[in-house]
Amino acid sequence: MPSATTPFAPSYLAPTPTMIELDYVDLAVIDLSKAGTEEGRLALATQVRDALRSIGFFYVIGHGYSAEQNARIFDIADVPFAHTTEDEKREYVAKMKQTGSFQGYKPKNYWHIDNGVHDEIENYAMNRNVTLRTHPKPLRPFLPEIAEFAKFNHLNVLHEILRLLALGLELPEDTFVRLHGFETIGESYIRFMKYFPHAEEDEKRSGGLWLKGHTDMGSITILWNQPVSALQLLCPDKKWRWIKYIPNSLVVNIGDAMEYLTGGAYKATIHRVVQPPEDQRNRARLGVFYFAMTDDNVRLSPNSLGASSRLVGQAVAGEDAPTMEEWRKARTSAYGTSALKKEEGASVETELIKGLVVTHYN
Numbered sequence: 001m002p003s004a005t006t007p008f009a010p011s012y013l014a015p016t017p018t019m020i021e022l023d024y025v026d027l028a029v030i031d032l033s034k035a036g037t038e039e040g041r042l043a044l045a046t047q048v049r050d051a052l053r054s055i056g057f058f059y060v061i062g063h064g065y066s067a068e069q070n071a072r073i074f075d076i077a078d079v080p081f082a083h084t085t086e087d088e089k090r091e092y093v094a095k096m097k098q099t100g101s102f103q104g105y106k107p108k109n110y111w112h113i114d115n116g117v118h119d120e121i122e123n124y125a126m127n128r129n130v131t132l133r134t135h136p137k138p139l140r141p142f143l144p145e146i147a148e149f150a151k152f153n154h155l156n157v158l159h160e161i162l163r164l165l166a167l168g169l170e171l172p173e174d175t176f177v178r179l180h181g182f183e184t185i186g187e188s189y190i191r192f193m194k195y196f197p198h199a200e201e202d203e204k205r206s207g208g209l210w211l212k213g214h215t216d217m218g219s220i221t222i223l224w225n226q227p228v229s230a231l232q233l234l235c236p237d238k239k240w241r242w243i244k245y246i247p248n249s250l251v252v253n254i255g256d257a258m259e260y261l262t263g264g265a266y267k268a269t270i271h272r273v274v275q276p277p278e279d280q281r282n283r284a285r286l287g288v289f290y291f292a293m294t295d296d297n298v299r300l301s302p303n304s305l306g307a308s309s310r311l312v313g314q315a316v317a318g319e320d321a322p323t324m325e326e327w328r329k330a331r332t333s334a335y336g337t338s339a340l341k342k343e344e345g346a347s348v349e350t351e352l353i354k355g356l357v358v359t360h361y362n
């Protein structure tokens, strides 16, 4: 709720939830308000582990961020898109290919989706330490709130979930928390993301695909759920199913870094974004995310878990596992622009990054 001391932000009006019955995936709902006691955490840890082993995604509620705070963050999230000039967007553009970092703007049409169709997505990414870079003028009044939001994601959501992930594997509770410092060097970051509708012709050519099926490169992804249905995940029966909108919930999934750290005990999960159902078309879709990564210097192998390494799986990446910094930079510079290899008759495309196969799904 904006108070006398918070700066004015224009209200962002999201489309209403779809009335169309979609083929939704049935996901576990983790109530983080129960994580306050050891008993509660153990029960949640089992629920999380089972959810990750079966489907790879879960919802989080009871995180402690109010509906008013949530609405305020979406108002702020629209500022770099709807209330910033094209000139300033260009000035703050991210040098993804050169630096391997998303920090700043990703303009539309930068990623290849399918059949010559490019994305219609604008991103604005900010390291959790919002002082590392400067930001467009319209966003500056909100930096203290954005910094608080990053801290909330990191300490109240990420760390809580990391404790559950450790308990789920019978590891000491702080096993993963230790590798995800808040004050350390690394790129856990906030991303505001706005999808715009494609031209009808492009929808046909790309089969309604807005973001190719992929795994996230970091350790876990926290998605602040929003009402425009478009996110789908690849279920064990190989069918794509929709994620449901639950107001003020989070959608959480595992990324590559956690898969490599745990030797595959937790697997990165495949998801994609498609054209929304008919009653939500022709409107933009605003997203808010916290992409969590380990500290930059962590080698993405079970060896980084010290004495606990024997309790997880075998290294996925072998002895030469990349560090988080090497992995995120290589993945980011290649993403959406590198030449992908397509096997005859296969529906997936692959590329080799740091000796590891990265798969893209249509």
Ligand SMILES: O=C(O)CCC(=O)C(=O)O
Pocket: 193, 211, 216, 223, 230, 231, 271, 272, 273, 287
């Ligand atoms: O927009 C979404 O719902 C998901 C986006 C996503 O998967 C990503 O940016 O990695």
Ligand SMILES: [Fe+2]
Pocket: 214, 215, 216, 221, 271
């Ligand atoms: Fe993703």
